[in-house]
Amino acid sequence: MKNSLLSGIQISTDKEDLICYSFDASIAESALPEAVAWPKNTNEVIRLIKYANENNLSIIPRGAGTGMAGASVPSANCIVLSFEKMRKILDVDTKNMTVVVEPGIVNRRLQKEMEYLGYFYPPDPASMNICTIGGNVATNAGGPRALKYGVTRNYIMEIEAAIADGKLITTGGRTYKKAVGYDLRNLLIGSEGTLAISTKICLKILPLPEDIMTLLVFFKNIEASGIAISKIISAKIIPRTMEFMDRFAIEAIENYKPTGLPLDIAALLLIELDGYPATIKKEAERIVDICHSLGGEATVAEDDMARERLWEARRSISPALYHIKPTKINEDIVVPRDKIPLILTELQRISEETRIKIISFGHAGDGNIHVNVMVDRDNKEEYAKGWEIIKKIFEITLKLGGSISGEHGIGITKAPYINMEIKEKELELMKGIKGIFDPRGIMNPGKILG
């Protein structure tokens, strides 16, 4: 790969590297890229895109490869652009409460740096210890705190991005308001690298909440936990998180990383409040009352360490599940909040009928449930049955007014199902937009629109 466009760029065609960068956290089929490049700055990103254009290669941008739908998995004839060398915080502007970063910065590091200054970057995907802000923007990543604080989209002020012809564009702005032209910024957010590759991102930050309170509530009845969620919100309390785990998810954690959670319950809720101490104390009391009235048993995490232990447990569910069955088909459906009890009941019924384990957990407060259909990929019959179940779950979800993806995106694995949710005309418009940004189709091909 000798070419003046590549001069000074760290790039590898070693088989070991190609293999390491050929998969992500999803079960998407992997292909080997032609090369992996680690650009150090925007200029190198642009030169790589130009090189790809000249050599009929496509570009696969990659954050940390933690995606659940295969959006960073390579296809044939591509270069993977890994952002590991672009992870600087370029500017913190506390007066205007913004921070400018390179796309490769790890979410958790950004959070920690902001906390140190007394500020708060809310989006907290479960993979936050390694996932990158660039990847978060590409997938519009969520996380538990989305319930109160919204998803990544709500924190993106300005994106500098490279498009397919190697030109740089800037979308959004450094002001909180702006009403000038079409909203290209929101179009890029969640487009999974199929329209542009971000090279610099300006994010909004908030003042750090004064205090946090974490409650753990155990339920003997799964439906009661769903009703509790609805009742808490109806009481006009918006916790910053309201996480749900079913019995199987609790079992998986306790087998993998014992935390002392009880194994004789049907479900638990992990509820976190933040704000002024007096305010959240009042809200916590009200939540405890609501849960008690539904047979729930609530305890308050005593200190930061106890809280952190609970969250570590919550974040370990996904890896823990791999210990139960070789393959989990991991979905993240979302339904209107009041439909949570209904969908939980339906999932239980399907699992009983098909005798395939379905493990559910997730951000029940905003209706977003991670549904894991546990199968063995090598058992062809079981694996096929797993996918039938997924399709059935999608059908029920859509019938309830929900969506087939709350926060993981479409990538490769869900691309075959997108037309269950998005109608023909809307898909046609999306394809038209793709053609405007990337007429030759070199930007992360095969993702979202298939």
Place this chain on the structure above:
Amino acid sequence: MKNSLLSGIQISTDKEDLICYSFDASIAESALPEAVAWPKNTNEVIRLIKYANENNLSIIPRGAGTGMAGASVPSANCIVLSFEKMRKILDVDTKNMTVVVEPGIVNRRLQKEMEYLGYFYPPDPASMNICTIGGNVATNAGGPRALKYGVTRNYIMEIEAAIADGKLITTGGRTYKKAVGYDLRNLLIGSEGTLAISTKICLKILPLPEDIMTLLVFFKNIEASGIAISKIISAKIIPRTMEFMDRFAIEAIENYKPTGLPLDIAALLLIELDGYPATIKKEAERIVDICHSLGGEATVAEDDMARERLWEARRSISPALYHIKPTKINEDIVVPRDKIPLILTELQRISEETRIKIISFGHAGDGNIHVNVMVDRDNKEEYAKGWEIIKKIFEITLKLGGSISGEHGIGITKAPYINMEIKEKELELMKGIKGIFDPRGIMNPGKILG
């Protein structure tokens, strides 16, 4: 206008109607439409679009015509679609905190209905007593409360809209999270009717805050008021509004609708806090301290009536200004918050140098200032000078990292300036998108992209 497509649709070609629907609140040049139609439902909207297609007419959608940039002003060979007959609330879902409306519903009515149920729809443009939600969506309307609660964009969950070929599309969804395909919803929001016409809108609502506290602060020095804004936010207090008026704006109000505001001050801030009573009391004390330290004099509105009087005064500025000079060139620049003192000083300097009165007021908390250059349109020299000043103000604003429109949009009046802010490549992408939605260019032609 006999055509089976129009059967049953209320439509007029009377000159009186054509004239009434030929202008809006801006100074955009008006043209007479061919007809004005008042569709009663989505089907009638679709049929009108089909009729327009068959007869080489364009479509100008219109809410209440309160736009400040001419987005609803007709051009030649068009039909105006007025949404006065589509103003129903179709569904209120308190469990999921959403409300579904027709586009013609008046903002204030929606707010009142939600308050009655204990809920809160925050966006509050100054014209809220008459402006419509459809128009708010088209322009991504803001308002004072945007400081804490964001603009219209932040409350739109789902839009059903008709596009240029008469097909209906649905964008967004009824769940709080969704990561499926490109974000067409945000593309429509703020597109000023140039991409699609909304026929049904699902909005997010919030629990009504427990209490509100309103503070009025007088400053003898204009720069001090700007610094106060920055210091309050730096103290990590986010009031729901932080409105600014300069001396001329106060004078204009007192001449038009006397409220008892002092005339010997340089500027005032109207600050409103909401939330739990104990919390906002603490925040108010801190704000009073900050303002005092800068020479500001603060008072608290004693009751709802006093508060409402202050807000009526604030909302009357815009009409009041018409009594000062026959023409106001009304802009709504926005700068990063910490640049407010700087821009205020610059505006004062320009006014002194050119001897043209510049009156400033607006949402200083988020950096959004309504700048009114007071001229007489019939005095050609003065009017031309007014536009030179506007261009100069835009230049300074952009140099400070700001934007030429915070919330009014581009419409017709600012279309000639859009390329001062949006670069060629981005404009090219926007034009490409316009072509995908509306290949024949019949949707609100001449707006935004000229």
